[in-house]
Amino acid sequence: MTSRDTILTRLRQSRPSTDVTPPLPIPDHTLFADYPRTAAEHITVFADKFTAVGGELFWAQSTENVVDIVRALVSGIAVSELAFEPDPAIIAVLAAVYSYDDAKLPPEVADLSMCNVEYASCRVGISTAYRLIARSGSIVMAAPARHGRRLYSVPPVHLVLARAEQIIPSLDALFAEVSNARPLPSILTVITGSSRTSDIEKKLVLGAHGPKRIVLVCRVGEDG
Amino acid sequence: MNPDATFMRDASRAAGDRTQQDKIRRAVSTYAAKVQHMKSSQFVKWSDGRDAAAAIKSFALARLPELLEQFEAAITARGAEVRWAADAAEARNYVLDVVQRYHGRPVVKSKSMLTEEVDLRGALDAAGIPVWESDLGEFIVQLAGEKPYHIVTPAMHKTAADVSALFQQHLGIEPTDDPAELTAAARTFMRGKFVDAAVGITGANFILADAGAVSVTENEGNALLSMACSNVHIVLVGIEKVLPLLTDLSLFLPLLATSGSGQQLTCYNSVIFGPRQPGDVDGPDSLVVILVDNGRSTLYANDLIREALRCIRCGACLNSCPVYRTIGGHAYNTTYQGPIGSVITPHLPGGKEWAHLSSASSLCGACTASCPVGIDLHHLLVVNRSIAVSRKNADGRVAQLMNIWAYFFSSRRRLQWGRTIWLSLERLVSGVVFRKGRYRPPRPARKAFSEWWQENDIS
Numbered sequence: 001m002t003s004r005d006t007i008l009t010r011l012r013q014s015r016p017s018t019d020v021t022p023p024l025p026i027p028d029h030t031l032f033a034d035y036p037r038t039a040a041e042h043i044t045v046f047a048d049k050f051t052a053v054g055g056e057l058f059w060a061q062s063t064e065n066v067v068d069i070v071r072a073l074v075s076g077i078a079v080s081e082l083a084f085e086p087d088p089a090i091i092a093v094l095a096a097v098y099s100y101d102d103a104k105l106p107p108e109v110a111d112l113s114m115c116n117v118e119y120a121s122c123r124v125g126i127s128t129a130y131r132l133i134a135r136s137g138s139i140v141m142a143a144p145a146r147h148g149r150r151l152y153s154v155p156p157v158h159l160v161l162a163r164a165e166q167i168i169p170s171l172d173a174l175f176a177e178v179s180n181a182r183p184l185p186s187i188l189t190v191i192t193g194s195s196r197t198s199d200i201e202k203k204l205v206l207g208a209h210g211p212k213r214i215v216l217v218c219r220v221g222e223d224g
Numbered sequence: 225m226n227p228d229a230t231f232m233r234d235a236s237r238a239a240g241d242r243t244q245q246d247k248i249r250r251a252v253s254t255y256a257a258k259v260q261h262m263k264s265s266q267f268v269k270w271s272d273g274r275d276a277a278a279a280i281k282s283f284a285l286a287r288l289p290e291l292l293e294q295f296e297a298a299i300t301a302r303g304a305e306v307r308w309a310a311d312a313a314e315a316r317n318y319v320l321d322v323v324q325r326y327h328g329r330p331v332v333k334s335k336s337m338l339t340e341e342v343d344l345r346g347a348l349d350a351a352g353i354p355v356w357e358s359d360l361g362e363f364i365v366q367l368a369g370e371k372p373y374h375i376v377t378p379a380m381h382k383t384a385a386d387v388s389a390l391f392q393q394h395l396g397i398e399p400t401d402d403p404a405e406l407t408a409a410a411r412t413f414m415r416g417k418f419v420d421a422a423v424g425i426t427g428a429n430f431i432l433a434d435a436g437a438v439s440v441t442e443n444e445g446n447a448l449l450s451m452a453c454s455n456v457h458i459v460l461v462g463i464e465k466v467l468p469l470l471t472d473l474s475l476f477l478p479l480l481a482t483s484g485s486g487q488q489l490t491c492y493n494s495v496i497f498g499p500r501q502p503g504d505v506d507g508p509d510s511l512v513v514i515l516v517d518n519g520r521s522t523l524y525a526n527d528l529i530r531e532a533l534r535c536i537r538c539g540a541c542l543n544s545c546p547v548y549r550t551i552g553g554h555a556y557n558t559t560y561q562g563p564i565g566s567v568i569t570p571h572l573p574g575g576k577e578w579a580h581l582s583s584a585s586s587l588c589g590a591c592t593a594s595c596p597v598g599i600d601l602h603h604l605l606v607v608n609r610s611i612a613v614s615r616k617n618a619d620g621r622v623a624q625l626m627n628i629w630a631y632f633f634s635s636r637r638r639l640q641w642g643r644t645i646w647l648s649l650e651r652l653v654s655g656v657v658f659r660k661g662r663y664r665p666p667r668p669a670r671k672a673f674s675e676w677w678q679e680n681d682i683s
Contacts, residue, residue, distance in 0.1 A: 004308035007463065007517045011289040014525035020286040023279035028474055031276070033268045049488070112505040116419040116453050136478070136489045148505035149452035153445055171474035178495075179435060179470045184302070186501040187451070190477070192489040195445035199361035199377065200403040201384050202254045208360060209411055209418075210445020210492065 028170040034135055035170055042134045042167045043220075049137025053193030054206060056215040066161065067096040069217050070126075073159060077123050083110050083155055084126035085147035090161060094126070112148055125155040125211070129162040130188070131177075132218075135170040138192040139216065142178070143185035152191065158211040163219040227557065228580040234555040235584065244381060244552050251380050252543050258486025259540070266478065266488055277479055278598035280472055281534035284433075288524070291433040291466045292515065298436020302498030304511040311573065312342035315516045319344060319425065319458055322512055323353055326422035326455065332414075334440070334447035335359035336427025337375050337537055338460045338516060341559045341572075344425070355425075356417045358446035360410050367394045373553035375560060376484050376539035381552060414446070424450025424508070428461040429480060429536065431513075435470040435497065438513060441480060443491040451496065457508040459496075463515050464524075464533035470495070476536065483538035483596040519572035528607045532567050534597040541591035541601055547584055556581065563591035567604045576615070582608035643672060 001009075029035045036045040050057055060066040070093055074082065079098045084090050095101075110122060130142040139160055141152050152158050168174060171190070178188060195210030206212055225233070238244060263270040284291060296306045309315035323331055331348060333339060333355055345366070348355040357366040361378035365371065367390045372378035379387070384401040391397045397409045426447045430439040438459050440447050451457045467476065473495070481487040500507035524530055542548045542562030553561045558569045558578060566581035582605045591601040613623075632642035646653075647668055654665060671679075 002308070003310040003314060003517075006310055007308055007515075007521055008289045008292070010517075010521040011292075011463075011524060014521070015288065016286050016527065016530065020283045022283050022468065023276065025469075025471065026272070026276045026475065031268060031273055031475065032266055032478075034266055053488075053491075119453075120415060120419050138489060143501070143504060146503070146505055148507065149448065150506050153448045153452045171477060172471060175471040175474050183501070184435065184437075184497040186302075186496070186498050186504055186507055188495045188497070189448065190489065190493040190495075191491065192487075192493075193491050195443070196491055197360045197407055197444050198485075199359070199364065199379050200382070200387055200406055202251050202377075202380075203384075203403040205404045205407040207411065208407055208444035208446070209358065209414060209449055 028135070028172040032135060032170065036134045042169060043164055046132055046134040046137055046167050049135065050132075050139075050216065051137070053137050054196075054214070055137060055139075055193060056213060058215070058217045060217055060219050061221050063093070066217055066219065067093055070094075070159070070161075071097045073157075073215060074124060079109055081110075081121070081123045082126060083112060083119065083122040083124070083151050085128060085145060085151065086112070087128050087145070087161075090126055090128065093161065112146070112151065116150075116154075119150050119154050122155045124157045124159055125151040126159045126161070127151055129160050129166060129216075131174055132162055132167040132216075133169075133171060133174060133190065134167050136190075136192050138190045139214065140174060140188065140190050142188040149187060149189075152189065153210050156207065156211055157213045157215065158191075158194075160214070160216045161219075162216060227577045230557060231555060231580060231584070234557065235551040238551040238555045241552075245550065247381055247383070248549050248552060251377060252549060255486060255543055259482060260486075262482045262486045262488060266482065273475060273479055274596050274598050277475055277596060278534065280467065280475070281597050282531070284466055284468055285464070285524070285530060285533055287468070288463070288466065291468060292463060294433040295431050295436055295466055296515075298434070299438075299498060299511075299513060300436075302436065302501065304436075304498050304513055307512065307514045309514050309516045309518070312516075312518050315342045315460060315514055315518065316344055316347040318512070318514050319460070320347060320351055320353075322456055322458060323348065323423050324351070327353070329422035330354040330356060330417050330420050331423045331425060332356050332358045332417050332421040332446075332450045332454070333362075334424070334426040334442065334450060335362050335378070336425070336460060337372075337559060338427050338462055339425065340372060342460070342516065342518060344460070356414065356421075358414055358417070358450060359442070359444060360407060360446075363410055363414070364390060367391075371554065371559075373561075374539060374542060375537055375562075376542075381554070418446075418449045418453050421450065421454050423456045423458060424454035425458045425460065426450065428459050428465055428513075430473065430476060431461055431466050432470045432473070432495070433466050433468050435495075437470060438496045439473060439477075440494045440496065441477065441490045441492070443485070443487075445492055448492050448494055451494070451508060452506060454508050455510070457496070457499070457511050459511070459513045460516060461513065463517055463520050464535075479596045480536050480538055483536075483540040483594070519575070523568060523571040526571065529567070529571060529604060531599055532564065532571075532601075532604055534599055535564050535568075536597055537564075538596060540594040540596060544590040544594040546586065546588060546590065551584075563601045563605065564599070567599075567601055567608060570608055570612070579608065579612035579615075582606075582612065640672070643668060 127147040197208035499511040
């Protein structure tokens, strides 16, 4: 008999005699006092919570705005020192920031399949987000976006470009959506603030092993 | 020395160690304030969240074998390997089997109490495989050659100066007492290991049956790095960690963060659905999930103790326990300390030696009040005591004294009579029977309550 059979048989033989009915799900809006109720609240609650956990938030009204904000953030950093998701909007922004006229990838950019050693020298990782969560101020990373896992864990700065319409109220909406997604991503990460530790004398230190800074440039408004 | 005697020795020593207690008090008071704030600001009613979580966990335990099979089928369909380990040795062998294919390359390991329970690092060390604890607290404890002091805060007992001394010795840093500089030194050192590691080992906080997924919660990003940079991701998880639905995480993630560290959500909550999939730019080529029993099915078979398997290892019961706060984590000398450790350790392999821990409690109920999944911890300690007595593991002298006590207290007349004897013999008996211990029975009042009542004519 394999261990699998042994374990399952033992569990079957000793399970509780009375069966338990599945509990009814409790939606987040009845459980949590800080659940945002309206679309306007989604934005304000997200902004409050995201900055409270140490996130740096920039609102952008237009593509030009995004370009200006990103230009300031990456000043002094060469394009070859960036790891970025090959998303058309990100490529367009970087082309503008680094003055490539025809919005084509410059030849020296990092390839996301580079080895770990090369990845470790990247100074900023730039990606889109899957969703933003208002109640906890979180950024959700998930496939099918082609950023991979290292982009948001290896570089010391994670820069996210997203839109305010991507804000959802709480985790229940996220997991309900992902439960029905096919194919499922290989990983989904809910990021709430920058990497941190309090392991030495309970003193909070940012940038334990993951990114020290998480920066979100969020588009609001109609165009684009 | 047997575990009972060792415990008495270490607990007595720790109970007199003011420096240690100051460290615990500082850590726990920071924690308690944050948790209280997060409970009241986040939840309409904290107890509603707790009751809902308890109901989901009870349901999951009732359907445990089916949910485990459902999990296995779903995650296997996306290319993960699932192994079942009946005991610690089998779990270690599965890991060694995978790791030895990449011999010579380091293994990075995240914080996981289960890997402590099966002594995984011991097995890897013995096989000559370099293995690094990547969680800062665990890394400190590894360098110090110690065991974790607390299931959530392993290096709670170390000051910045202690850590500095360790890092000077092992990493060659300049002296500093600044936690930020010390953290930066560990980050730099560990980066090299993440980059080289062939295998990343993590635990799991939950596994989800419907989606076939593994949920890993952490603050530092070390687990995420290990599953982003390694060729293989190995997950060790206890069979009790299964939840029926992916959507259950919307309750369990905030619950764990609130009780574990007073955060709304822990910084990184990763849900892993499989190894690298077509179209992914990175991620491990293989994902191995080892489902570990190691005594859990024995615990499961006990109707009175089974609910202890609801535990999500948040550490709240340790922090609230006056005994833990007095004697600290090392005196227990077990993988799991505090009230939950005292409840489950006697049921794990080799556990009969650990029945004494259930008596290391005042039964004040602070643990039960703090538990986010509603485990009736202090009553389970009483259940354990009762089991220990019925196994005749109880101290024979205590049993004799209880028999004498029962003889006198079961009759009013004998009680009166016994009191007279006790009053005359008390000094002598105490001096002889309790000579060695520090405990002295209280002196009886000179006048019995009934006598006092009659004399004062209260009616």
